[in-house]
Amino acid sequence: MTRQARIVRAAWPVALLLAALVLAGCGDEGSGEAEEPNAGWVQITAPTTAETHTAAQDAASITVGGDSFISPEGEGTYRVCSCAGIGCFFGNYCEEHYTTGVTVMVTNVTTGFAHVADQDRSRWSYEVPLEPGENRIKARAYDKYGNAATDSIMVTVPTAAADPPPEDPPEAGLWRAPVYTGGTTQLELRVTHDPAGNERWAVHGWGFCSPSYCDWGTVPGERLPDGDIYAIWDFGWKTTEMWAGMSASYPGRLEAYMWDDYSDADGRTDRGSTGTFVRVP
DSSP states (O other): OBOOOOOEEOOOOOOOHHHHHHHHHTOTTSOGGGGSTTEEEEEEEESOSBSEEEOOTTOOEEEEEEEEEEOOSSSSOOOOOOOOGGGGGGTTHHHHHHSSSEEEEEEETTTTEEEEOEEETTEEEEEEEOOSEEEEEEEEEEETTSOEEEEEEEEEEOOOOOOOOOOOOTTOEEEEOSSOOSSEEEEEEEEEEOTTOOEEEEEEEEEOOSSSOEEEEEEEEEEOTTSOEEEEEEOSSEEEEEEEEEOSSSTTOEEEEEEEEEOTTTOOOOEEEEEEEEEOO
């Protein structure tokens, strides 16, 4: 669908016949609408004459361009056009009188970017920065007499579909010991992924206490080269290290080896234990 530029009418002064003949020679680059007297208009023709345009995926900018024409109210007739036809017989008259006075401002209404377009007679263009999504691009032509006209186009910048988040590894989740005989009673292994897809682990542990579990808190974890998830809790009087992975003997269960390293002040003997845990729905 071709856009119709909004027309802004201006009074047409009494002009010399010579000026009218020169105007007839300046219309070669415009459309029929450009030949109307007392009219001011601007039209976007690039990247398309349609009302909408889809840019390349993740495009950072696009060149917008078109044609412009304004008939002012004041003396003389300022027009951006090529010198052609009868007007060219009068030397630089067309160049001097018909290529000045008109400015085209290009704006990305969405982002607030605005800049005066590059102009070559009736043609204007400018490379406009874009942002992802919809960008409303507006062109406004105006002269020193207050004549103005606008046209606009909606440019959409598609973005690549985001990759689906990685599935959680099987170790992630809340795990509980099926039989409470002491030691570690519950583990919660949580995982997130950085932008590069690398795992970031956090491990929450609980120990056997009565009447309720002892909350060890959450510490950072990491996946070791052998595949186990490793974490360590420092209680001051002892440290507890954990190596956890999916059990080979009990499919669907988590197996964790815990090592308690007691301080010299505590005096107890260091010890290790292995336990299996079932997933808590």
